[in-house]
Amino acid sequence: MIRITVKYYGEVAEKAQKEEEIINIEESNTQAILDYLKQTYGLAQEVKVAVNLELVTSATTIESTDEIAILSQFAGG
């Protein structure tokens, strides 16, 4: 189990009603975060996950010091 800080942006922050939280997950990978988001906030797979400022598209191993951000669809321009 690891303890990790997760940042929320855009619609994700709205749905979570917070911009950041510390969560405990069983597995040290991004899929475990997505599972938590689905369970807790009903967030489905349309969210993007960034690990240390890089998007990851498949389950990626993470450490507690990584910067994890959950992003809704990009809508610049």
Place this chain on the structure above:
Amino acid sequence: MIRITVKYYGEVAEKAQKEEEIINIEESNTQAILDYLKQTYGLAQEVKVAVNLELVTSATTIESTDEIAILSQFAGG
């Protein structure tokens, strides 16, 4: 023979040292004007001829009331 007013623009006006003149030509067509320009000012075929605001690319019959303009290469922009 017809008597016609010819307008000059750009480099053509510079070479002719005038912006307009009235000339007499034997044949009522644009080729006769080009011949006159070549003979009088040494202007070769790179000039463009406009008859009534439309470019003409081959010898075109003209009347004395037509608006004839001799243009050097376009260089807008």
Place this chain on the structure above:
Amino acid sequence: MKNLFIKGAISPEFIAISIAKHQSKKTIGAHNIFLGQVRADMVGENTVKAIEFSCYQEMAEKEMVALRETAFKKFNLTCMHIHHSIGEVKVGEICIFVFVSAPHRKNVYKATEYIVEQVKTNVPLFGKELFYSNTHQWKQNK
């Protein structure tokens, strides 16, 4: 990158100053500018009155720096500037300003288009479309 994010709308005066700054660059022959303006789109019975932009700043800056490098190489530009609004931008106001300059015109259109598409795809910016009815929806890029 200076002033990457602008608080609120990007003003025509800001654009004019940016243009004026390039008049000392005597090898530039062509500028191309893209401006994105907020539309009063209808969504069902609602009409957009503004978009509230936010971003994941550290990642957005990193993506912009990378985009800048790629675009400079790809299009042989002399200058390139990108500015995006953060916060509320009302209908009719400008929220993105992309400005490229090169000696000749050939590549400038493609460069601007490329940069705009990359910003929309790769930069973590988020837009909340605010309706006159005081409801909202999250903007989806097409």
Place this chain on the structure above:
Amino acid sequence: MKNLFIKGAISPEFIAISIAKHQSKKTIGAHNIFLGQVRADMVGENTVKAIEFSCYQEMAEKEMVALRETAFKKFNLTCMHIHHSIGEVKVGEICIFVFVSAPHRKNVYKATEYIVEQVKTNVPLFGKELFYSNTHQWKQNK
């Protein structure tokens, strides 16, 4: 067409005013602007210090009106403006300003490019490149 030809350089302020005028048009989502700037080109031992533009006005206006109609149809534009300098424009100053606006961005780049190419090819404008040495040559479009 209003102010098709501008005496001397086109100022950044003129461009800003033109942009600002479009902020009341709530269906516009994308603007594209092309600006042509006079370069300090070297020609042999000479360097360009300015270009003196002239035109065959009646024909230029007729061509611009035709171009405008074609471009509107071809690219589904909401607005389109073309301005070209007449008279002297110094190095670093702007001599052509093409401005198109549409609901969506897709076509605006191509529209601007098309208009600029058409102006260069079909509009009877002439440019005398003035050198610092007080000689000159006639500009040839590439």
